Amino acid sequence: MKVQKFSVSDAKMGKSPGQNAEIYVGNLVDEKDGGPVTIGYGRYAPDQSLTETMEVDDTMIVLEGRLSVCTSNGTVTAARGDIVYMPKGEVVTITTEGEGALTAFVTYPHWATVHKG
Amino acid sequence: MKVQKFSVSDAKMGKSPGQNAEIYVGNLVDEKDGGPVTIGYGRYAPDQSLTETMEVDDTMIVLEGRLSVCTSNGTVTAARGDIVYMPKGEVVTITTEGEGALTAFVTYPHWATVHKG
Numbered sequence: 001m002k003v004q005k006f007s008v009s010d011a012k013m014g015k016s017p018g019q020n021a022e023i024y025v026g027n028l029v030d031e032k033d034g035g036p037v038t039i040g041y042g043r044y045a046p047d048q049s050l051t052e053t054m055e056v057d058d059t060m061i062v063l064e065g066r067l068s069v070c071t072s073n074g075t076v077t078a079a080r081g082d083i084v085y086m087p088k089g090e091v092v093t094i095t096t097e098g099e100g101a102l103t104a105f106v107t108y109p110h111w112a113t114v115h116k117g
Numbered sequence: 118m119k120v121q122k123f124s125v126s127d128a129k130m131g132k133s134p135g136q137n138a139e140i141y142v143g144n145l146v147d148e149k150d151g152g153p154v155t156i157g158y159g160r161y162a163p164d165q166s167l168t169e170t171m172e173v174d175d176t177m178i179v180l181e182g183r184l185s186v187c188t189s190n191g192t193v194t195a196a197r198g199d200i201v202y203m204p205k206g207e208v209v210t211i212t213t214e215g216e217g218a219l220t221a222f223v224t225y226p227h228w229a230t231v232h233k234g
Contacts, residue, residue, distance in 0.1 A: 002188065002190050003186055004202045028200065037176060069120055076120065081219075083122070083156060084120065085145075102198075106223040108154055
């Protein structure tokens with residue numbers, strides 16, 4: 001693959017699989033591209049909540065708004081410019097309040113390849 | 118590892134190894150943490166230029182400012198919210214102009230482990 005640049009307008013956003021919240025993801029680089037990582041954007045409407053067991057290592061960078069990530073060890077809140085690292089095996093609940101959030105994410109390996117939901 | 122949240126103020130920024138430009142990196146997660154990826158922030162002063170051959174897959178998210186990435190296939194310019202994917206093996210020249218740039222990055226595998234410079 002060659003060097004590529006993406007903007008959020010390049011992503012085709014679709015509902016995140018296996019859940020009903022107003023949370024959308026759009027991959028820009030994934031298993032079809034032959035590299036090790038999936039890269040994309042995520043958009044969370046206000047007042048949403050999603051609980052999942054991480055099937056991959058997922059690094060989330062908050063570009064707009066704010067979200068919280070709750071685990072058995074406590075809750076972290078991330079705003080613009082913050083990074084949340086969610087290692088494989090962790091059980092996380094991601095919630096938004098009034099603002100919603102826009103994120104960029106990088107997963108290793110490809111989340112769609114291991115996703116069973 | 119557990120879920121962790123980072124802000125740019127958490128990073129201890131140091132000069133990017135093997136080069137003399139005013140470009141600083143600060144890892145937050147790396148090979149010492151036992152996961153597959155290195156995560157950190159990068160800060161580029163204005164009017165800097167760095168050429169390197171990618172030793173890892175590096176995903177860069179622009180948080181502030183603007184930078185350009187030039188390869189043999191052309192140049193892309195990325196501003197706030199944009200993602201630049203730089204696969205292993207690519208030769209890139211990253212340049213900033215008057216604004217400089219702040220980035221978040223995720224590398225697979227760990228850049229410091231493979232870096233020979």
